[in-house]
Amino acid sequence: MSTTNITSPVAVRDQPLLSLRNLDVAYRSRGFRKPPAHIIRDVSVDIHPGEIVGLVGESGSGKTTLGRAVLGLAPVVGGEVIFDGQDISGLTRRQRRPFAKDIQVIFQDPYSSLNPALTIEEILAEPLLANGEKTGRETVRDLLDKVHLPRDAGRRLAREFSGGQRQRIAIARALALNPRLIICDEPTSALDLSTQARIVDLLLELQERTGVAMLFITHDLDVVRVVSHRIAVMLHGEIVETGPSAVITSNPQHPYTQRLLMAAPVPDPKRQAERRESRRQLAQS
Structure with a gap:
């Protein structure tokens, strides 16, 4: 799949804090001689210090698996996960311990993530x-x-x-632990709309205060538009479009990104019906 690349608004002179290079993630398939099930294919994404990168896509697109690969919880079979200049993709849990302090996670469901x-x-x-x-x-x-x-x-x-x-x-x-990177795995999707807004405001406040970088995983383009400096759009385990948040959400180039944008609800029923029809036509093209 072709990828549309647009210059980041964040200063790229800095070395990326996290750099995913041609990342492949695959799980063993059940059954004799069945090939591994590839979830992530040839994904490359950079996150610079102090940057929030939104990773957006529908359920099953591979977003959460990508976050798990960064955390060492998904089997990386190809490519690199480079954190602060070191490839950590092949490290054991014990070898990853020095990095655990710097990479933290906020899970989707606050009801099950706390003991x-x-x-x-x-x-x-x-x-x-x-x-x-x-x-x-x-x-x-x-x-x-x-x-x-x-x-x-x-x-x-x-x-x-x-x-x-x-x-x-x-x-x-x-x-x-004052981390340098936080993986935010759908941190607002289990909450009602008003609570979502307050949590997003809190994350932005904390990011501005601490300078922590974030990988913000979500299916909601409206949320990611507010939160992120840059957006990467994922479809079937591949990145199909990347760019500054304002550009991706106002002038998307890939048909899939256009469909995601049209799927967001709007208060005007007539405009909503028009967007639904446009999305249907894009899906058929």
Whole structure:
């Protein structure tokens, strides 16, 4: 598939913090002599320090698998995952441990990503203790402050919070080790629209304050338009279009990106019907 490349608005003179080079990810297939199932094929993406890159595509396009490959949770069978100048794609879990502090993740579902048996203080202290960092009640309170939760929330259990509050706790946990890169795997898709907006505002505030880079994985072009400096569009495990957020969301070149943009709802029923018809015609072309 052809890829449309557009110059990034972020200064490219800096060495990329994360560089995926011709990445292939494949899982073993069940059954005798069945070939591996390729999920990601020949994907190349750069993320510079302090940059937010949105990875957008429909369900099954391979977005989450790409994030898992960066985290060492998906089998890389070709290409490179270069973080801070070092290829980490073939490292064992023990060998990746020095990088674990610098690469954190926010999962899609705040209901299942937090241990229900632990208090919030224990949840936030866990990554610090695992990496030999000093921790205490004041550290936890500072993390809760960063995500705009009450400082006494550490004594409570995750089930006592709403979905949006739980996602704030998950964000605080990801920030605990002062990472350089956060993989945001559909962090707003399990939330209602008003809560989504507040979480997006929080992520932008934290990114501006800390300078952390982000890979923001989503199926929603409206969300990624607000969040990202650049956007990469994924279809069937391949990147079909990349470019600055404003360009991709106003003048997409690939038909698939155009269909994604037309799928976003608009309040005007007449315009919505026109977009639906245009999307149908694109799908048939």
